[in-house]
Amino acid sequence: MTHKPCPFCGSYELEYQIGTTDREGIPTNIMCTKCGCTGPWVYLSEKELCCKEDELPERALQHWNSRSPHNYWPS
Numbered sequence: 001m002t003h004k005p006c007p008f009c010g011s012y013e014l015e016y017q018i019g020t021t022d023r024e025g026i027p028t029n030i031m032c033t034k035c036g037c038t039g040p041w042v043y044l045s046e047k048e049l050c051c052k053e054d055e056l057p058e059r060a061l062q063h064w065n066s067r068s069p070h071n072y073w074p075s
C-alpha cells in the first residue's frame with residue numbers, strides 16, 4: 001500500500017508506534033520521522049501487526065492517508 005506524505009513537512013519517511021495493549025487491541029499509529037507529527041490512533045489485532053519490518057500496518061496507514069491530526073492535506 002502506498003502512503004501519502006506528511007501533511008506538514010512533506011516527508012515520506014514514516015514509521016509506526018505501538019501503545020500498550022488493552023482490551024480493544026493494540027493501539028497503533030503512524031508517525032512522521034522527520035517532524036514527529038502523528039496520525040490518529042487505531043486499534044489493531046496482533047495479526048494485523050504481523051507485517052514485515054519495513055512495512056507499515058495497513059489499517060493504520062489507511063487512517064494516515066485519509067486524514068491528518070488537523071484534518072488537513074495540502075493539495
Ligand SMILES: [Zn+2]
Nearest residue numbers: 006009032035
Ligand atoms: Zn512530517
